[in-house]
Each structure stands twice: as structure tokens, then as C-alpha cells.
Amino acid sequence: MSEKTVVKSPSTGNALESPQGRTTIADTVVSKIAGIATREVTGVHALGGGAARAVGALRERIPGSSTNHGQGISVEVGEKEAAIDIQLVAEFGVSITDLAAGIRSNVINSVERMVGLTVVEVNIDVQDVHVESEDEADDGEPRVQ
Numbered sequence: 001m002s003e004k005t006v007v008k009s010p011s012t013g014n015a016l017e018s019p020q021g022r023t024t025i026a027d028t029v030v031s032k033i034a035g036i037a038t039r040e041v042t043g044v045h046a047l048g049g050g051a052a053r054a055v056g057a058l059r060e061r062i063p064g065s066s067t068n069h070g071q072g073i074s075v076e077v078g079e080k081e082a083a084i085d086i087q088l089v090a091e092f093g094v095s096i097t098d099l100a101a102g103i104r105s106n107v108i109n110s111v112e113r114m115v116g117l118t119v120v121e122v123n124i125d126v127q128d129v130h131v132e133s134e135d136e137a138d139d140g141e142p143r144v145q
Contacts, residue, residue, distance in 0.1 A: 025115050027077050031070035034084050034122075037110035038073070041102045043094035045130035047072030049087050082117040089128045100124045 038044055048071045074085040084107060090099055108119045 025077075025117075027075050028070060030075045030077055030082055030084070030111060030115060030117070031073045033110050033114055034075065034086065034107045035070050035073045037106045038086055038088065038103050041099065041106055043091050043099045044088055044103070045091045046089040047087065049127050077117065080118060081120045082111060082115075083121045083123075084111070084119060085123045085125065087125045087127050089130050090126050092129050092131045096126055100126075 035047060038047060072087040076083045086103065086107070088103075090096055103124055104122045107122050111117060111119050
């Protein structure tokens with residue numbers, strides 16, 4: 001079962017509560033926001049480790065299925081703060097330090113703007129570097145006949 005968090009308003013510090021009810025945010029919401037924000041950064045090839053990417057590839061082949069935006073993302077959400085861990089595959093040739101800085105900036109801005117939590121850390125684990133093979137770049141002609 002997913003944990004839920006009461007979101008504090010960044011301007012007042014009060015929970016988003018009123019006499020009509022209160023607002024809670026599921027951990028999966030923060031995970032999806034972080035995943036989408038990570039994918040927006042140029043130089044990110046894929047999210048997740050090898051097993052997660054394999055499962056994601058199978059899921060995408062199922063008709064009517066949707067992309068798992070939280071793949072490769074782990075979050076720890078408290079009442080006021082969130083910590084985010086990201087596993088990814090980078091594109092070859094991209095500066096990994098610049099990539100990490102861009103991801104951190106985009107994830108922090110997106111999560112803080114959309115849910116009002118303070119992001120205390122974004123840890124990035126680069127699992128691999130994607131290199132476009134000669135087979136992928138080939139025009140489709142077979143090498144042997």
C-alpha cells in the first residue's frame with residue numbers, strides 16, 4: 001500500500017487543510033514527477049537498472065499499456081521534505097557532471113513547484129552509458145548474404 005503525505009503550503013507552513021477537507025499526496029505522485037522531470041533532461045537515455053529496464057520494455061509491448069514514469073526512481077517523503085534517488089543510463093558523450101546538475105535542478109524545481117515539499121537531496125546513480133552500435137546506425141542492409 002502506498003504511503004500518503006499531508007502537504008504543507010510553502011508560503012504559510014500550514015497543511016493544506018480546510019473545514020471542507022485536507023490534501024494528501026501519494027509517494028507515487030512524487031516518484032512520477034521526478035521521473036518525468038529526469039526524462040526531460042537531454043542526455044538521459046533511460047531510467048532504471050537492467051532488470052527494471054527489461055520489465056519496462058516488456059510492459060511497453062503490451063497493447064494498451066502505459067509507460068511507468070516512476071521507473072528507476074525511489075522517494076522518501078516526509079511531512080515537509082522529500083529525498084529522491086534516481087538510477088539512469090546516460091547517453092555517450094554527455095558530461096555526466098553537467099547531466100547530474102541538470103537533473104537535480106529540474107527534479108527539485110518540478111517537485112517543489114508541484115507538491116510544495118522541500119527536496120533535501122537528489123542522489124543520482126549512473127548505471128550505464130548508452131553507445132549507439134554500428135548495427136543501430138546501419139541503413140538496414142545485412143552484413144552477410
